[in-house]
Amino acid sequence: MSGSDNQQGGSSERFGLYGWSMVVVAAVLMCATLPGRTHGLGLITKRLIEDVEISKMDFAQINLWATLIGALFCLPCGWLIDRYGLRRVAVCVVMGLGVAVLMLAASRSMLQISFWVTLTRGFGQSMLSVVSITLIGKSVSNSLPIAMGVYSVLLSCMMAAATGLLGNQIVNFGWREAWGTQGLILLVVAIPCTLMIRRRSGARDDSPKATDKQQRTDATLAQAIRTPCFWIFACSISFFGLISSGLSLFNQFVIAERGFGESIYHHTLVIGLLAGLVANLATGAAARFISLRILLTIALLGLAVSLGVFPWVDQLWQVYTYAVGMGLAGGMLTVLFFTVWKHAYGRSHLGAIQGAAQMVTVFASAIGPLLVSASETVTGSYASVFLAASAISAASAVVASFISVPDASRGDWDPATIKSPTSETPDLCPANP
Structure with a gap:
């Protein structure tokens, strides 16, 4: 892509x-x-x-x-x-x-x-x-x-x-x-x-006429969940929600384990928020010119690096650098999660598709604190959480770099553009040039 x-240049709106x-x-x-x-x-x-x-x-x-x-x-x-x-x-x-x-x-x-x-x-x-x-x-x-x-x-x-x-x-x-x-x-x-x-x-x-046209050119929920694109975006971004919710709940303990006090914890919250705001605007602008697949890969790699180095943090500037990295990755992933569904699947069934994706994120956020707490209890340290999460983020980045993202505005879901003569639905993930 x-x-x-x-x-979405094809729309008249x-x-x-x-x-x-x-x-x-x-x-x-x-x-x-x-x-x-x-x-x-x-x-x-x-x-x-x-x-x-x-x-x-x-x-x-x-x-x-x-x-x-x-x-x-x-x-x-x-x-x-x-x-x-x-x-x-x-x-x-x-x-x-x-x-x-x-x-x-x-x-x-x-x-x-x-x-x-x-x-x-x-x-x-x-x-x-x-x-x-x-x-x-x-x-x-x-x-x-x-x-x-x-x-x-x-x-x-x-x-x-x-x-x-x-x-x-x-x-x-x-x-x-x-x-x-x-x-x-x-x-x-x-x-x-x-x-x-x-x-x-x-x-x-x-608008029945407009709706009929959209029905032909937009993906349904059933079609969307058949694509690798849906699952890599939904699951990788939900994983960030999982690890973020778990670490946020125990963040004071996490910071204390590295030898820093509560005031530093509050500083990291502010720094992470500011970095996230910058990433929100930058990602929104960049997504007009850079593939969503590439942006997702960059965000997941940034998340992997930030998580992977934290167990060795022992200086104040390193803690703040970690907060910036997490804020930037989180800000990018937030915008991508909000953007990809309409771009890839159109607006006709957008509510159902985003509802399914949102359900995955809520489930992940719910079990995050349990997994983080259980890992710390078993290993005696939060370091194992960071290392495992870093490895999963890096693996997700590799997978994300190979997926293909459909483009609904280009007619990827229009049966007239599908090359398979035996199927009335798009391929598992229409190819992007």
């Missing part, structure tokens, strides 16, 4: 004011998933456990199963988006998340907490995430990589601000009051944002 293949407004709306919607994410729930975990008088182990089990069950919400969400349109689904999902957050704030028993945490995971981390990233894919055409880069930067800034504000609310007013406020904000603020979404952004029946 040449650099120019990354551009222009990326104007509406497209930019949808980038902002999508970032707001993704930020609204905070109550359903690990670092959001982490803000209230200690107070919730003490208030309801349940053990840490019980809550850990609740969170694990809530995350795994919540991941299953991704698939029906994608199908509903493709069938009924983004606006309808977005309104329902935001309302569901708002109610779940309000009910969790009022929960008094372990059973109630289990139920409502599961729904916050399902509606927030899973469904609303799918809505957010699908919104850009269905609203933006020829500037998708740049839009995803800007979206990633906006999201990082919004998440940082929202986390800080929520943390202050919890400290000053208590977790129930703060959580209840989050539920009201979702219902009062986020829903009006969803009403800005045009019906044409995702609804199949808005």
Whole structure:
């Protein structure tokens, strides 16, 4: 695939004011998933456990199963988006998340907490995430990589601000009051944002003629999951989520094992965030001219190097260099995950395809802390985690360098362009020139 293949030049839709407004709306919607994410729930975990008088182990089990069950919400969400349109689904999902957050704030028993945490995971981390990233894919055409880069930067800034504000609310007013406020904000603020979404952004029946043409030239979910491209992007980027979630949860212990204090840990968070923002914008710009396959390979190699050298870090500048490397790799992988699905498979079934990919990432993030903790328990050190993860990242980079990425705008999924006379579906991964 040449650099120019990354551009969706064949579409007549222009990326104007509406497209930019949808980038902002999508970032707001993704930020609204905070109550359903690990670092959001982490803000209230200690107070919730003490208030309801349940053990840490019980809550850990609740969170694990809530995350795994919540991941299953991704698939029906994608199908509903493709069938009924983004606006309808977005309104329902935001309302569901708002109610779940309000009910969790009022929960008094372990059973109630289990139920409502599961729904916050399902509606927030899973469904609303799918809505957010699908919104850009269905609203933006020829500037998708740049839009995803800007979206990633906006999201990082919004998440940082929202986390800080929520943390202050919890400290000053208590977790129930703060959580209840989050539920009201979702219902009062986020829903009006969803009403800005045009019906044409995702609804199949808005333009039957255009839809029929897209149906012929875009991949279905069944076709997408038959391609190596889908699995290498979904699994390699999900692996970053796995190792990132595991290391983030135990990051203070990881840094301490190398002989550094808590203040250094906080410094690495800031440095990693800034490096990620730079990578978001750079990757969004580069994806217009450089193959997504090459960018994925570079990101995975950078991740492999960063992870592989950490067990030998013993100086402050090395810790900061590690944080920069992880931030750059994570920033690149984030934009690639948001960009590849529409580029490779088109927009007709984008909700279902991104839903399937999002489900893989949620599963990976859920088991990451367990694998990291188990590895440290068995070996007595976090070094084994870094070395194993580095090897897997390097191997994934090698595989990524050989895959072929389809280009939906070029008609790779149009049966008329498929050379096999005995098949009505594309080859496992259409070749790129």
